[in-house]
Amino acid sequence: MSYFMTDEQALLKESVTQFCQAPDTLEAIAYDNAHPGEFPRKSWDALANAGLIGMSIPEEYGGQGQTVETELIVSEVLGTFGYPALANLAGHQLGCAVLYYWGSEDIKQKYLVPCAKGEKVCCGAATDPSGSFNMTEWGISYREEGDEVVINGQKVVVTNADTADVKVIFGKEEGGNTQSCAFVIEKGTPGVSNGGQEGMLIPGPTDWGTIFLEDVHIPKENVLRGGPEKINMWTALGFNAGALMSLTIGQTAFNLAMKYTSERTNSGRPLNQLQKVAHRLVDMATVIDICKASIYTAARLWDEGRYDESVRLSFMNKAFTTEQMSKVTHDATVLHGAVGYNPQTMVSVLNAMVVSTEIAECPPDILRDMIAETYGIDPVWKAGRP
Numbered sequence: 148m149s150y151f152m153t154d155e156q157a158l159l160k161e162s163v164t165q166f167c168q169a170p171d172t173l174e175a176i177a178y179d180n181a182h183p184g185e186f187p188r189k190s191w192d193a194l195a196n197a198g199l200i201g202m203s204i205p206e207e208y209g210g211q212g213q214t215v216e217t218e219l220i221v222s223e224v225l226g227t228f229g230y231p232a233l234a235n236l237a238g239h240q241l242g243c244a245v246l247y248y249w250g251s252e253d254i255k256q257k258y259l260v261p262c263a264k265g266e267k268v269c270c271g272a273a274t275d276p277s278g279s280f281n282m283t284e285w286g287i288s289y290r291e292e293g294d295e296v297v298i299n300g301q302k303v304v305v306t307n308a309d310t311a312d313v314k315v316i317f318g319k320e321e322g323g324n325t326q327s328c329a330f331v332i333e334k335g336t337p338g339v340s341n342g343g344q345e346g347m348l349i350p351g352p353t354d355w356g357t358i359f360l361e362d363v364h365i366p367k368e369n370v371l372r373g374g375p376e377k378i379n380m381w382t383a384l385g386f387n388a389g390a391l392m393s394l395t396i397g398q399t400a401f402n403l404a405m406k407y408t409s410e411r412t413n414s415g416r417p418l419n420q421l422q423k424v425a426h427r428l429v430d431m432a433t434v435i436d437i438c439k440a441s442i443y444t445a446a447r448l449w450d451e452g453r454y455d456e457s458v459r460l461s462f463m464n465k466a467f468t469t470e471q472m473s474k475v476t477h478d479a480t481v482l483h484g485a486v487g488y489n490p491q492t493m494v495s496v497l498n499a500m501v502v503s504t505e506i507a508e509c510p511p512d513i514l515r516d517m518i519a520e521t522y523g524i525d526p527v528w529k530a531g532r533p
């Protein structure tokens with residue numbers, strides 16, 4: 148499917164494909180993959196040098212001024228190649244979206260510009276030890292002291308936790324139950340420290356861990372205010388991009404299953420000529436293409452300024468695609484028979500990886516509440532929010 152790409156987008160897709168296959172890039176990828184538990188600095192820098200960070204941020208704020216749709220086309224190519232810094236880019240974008248949609252002009256110039264260029268790394272830290280969306284029990288607190296606010300608390304399982312030069316940390320009003328503000332905290336600020344790296348089911352080159360905040364002083368202007376609409380503005384784009392990451396895993400698993408079932412035989416014929424196998428492959432292809440169409444539709448709606456429609460569809464895409472891709476990679480694994488249970492086969496790695504796309508950012512169970520909200524149904528756990 149072409150997804151109605153413009154000539155310019157098709158050219159960009161081709162050049163990103165060439166970038167992923169270039170000897171220097173392959174060297175950077177190999178180096179980073181050989182260093183699990185570390186921020187993939189070489190492949191990050193390669194992305195920055197190629198101008199592939201901050202794609203949809205306007206040029207006056209250090210980005211490329213492209214559409215969200217174009218940004219997704221680039222991410223899809225990177226995902227297809229299993230590009231090491233892609234998860235870090237997703238974490239970076241969570242923080243950058245807040246700087247862009249919630250930040251003042253000064254905040255944008257000071258923090259967003261270097262982040263959009265990839266000179267600085269950002270993170271978006273929402274997950275509290277008590278739960279990512281359990282705002283009523285969040286332990287983070289802050290108080291005002293003159294021109295500053297003083298923050299105490301902790302955030303866990305944050306992508307780029309240690310590396311991030313600009314840490315965007317979500318807070319809430321006292322007694323509130325929604326993430327209504329975000330603190331912009333520079334790396335090295337007294338009172339900010341990190342825990343060790345979290346272990347992952349499939350260890351990869353990433354930086355994923357805890358941020359401790361102990362009496363951290365920041366200027367009042369570094370407290371950005373959200374509110375329900377603005378919150379959707381930062382979550383929706385990230386959720387739709389998360390759906391796309393999941394889709395690239397499912398697509399790769401499907402391609403592997405197609406290859407395997409066309410090569411392995413049963414009764415002298417390829418496995419994929421057995422009707423049950425062929426139908427399973429068709430079911431996988433069907434959800435992949437439908438999810439892909441929906442993800443790009445959400446991006447186009449956003450680019451056309453139809454935010455409410457885009458937000459709802461992005462929530463749906465994150466919930467539906469990640470659940471469906473878990474099924475697709477499961478089926479691709481089963482079609483490999485015992486070979487699929489060997490940890491050294493790619494399909495088994497994908498099968499273990501895909502669950503992270505379901506959990507990360509927002510699990511489908513919580514997303515269903517958010518979708519219900521777009522229909523005017525207020526989830527009980529959010530009752531009484533400010």
Ligand SMILES: Cc1cc2nc3c(=O)[nH]c(=O)nc-3n(C[C@H](O)[C@H](O)[C@H](O)COP(=O)(O)OP(=O)(O)OC[C@H]3O[C@@H](n4cnc5c(N)ncnc54)[C@H](O)[C@@H]3O)c2cc1C
Nearest residue numbers: 238271272273274278279304305306507508509510512513
């Ligand atoms: C690879 C990876 C990268 C991540 N990167 C980041 C990051 O950069 N920044 C960040 O802040 N976080 C990050 N996270 C954390 C992620 O956002 C959370 O793990 C996720 O939102 C779930 O929160 P939790 O782990 O606290 O689960 P819990 O809140 O404990 O929930 C556990 C389960 O209970 C159910 N549940 C909980 N609450 C509700 C509800 N209200 N309604 C219905 N069901 C519910 C759901 O099934 C949920 O999966 C990352 C996670 C992963 C796996």
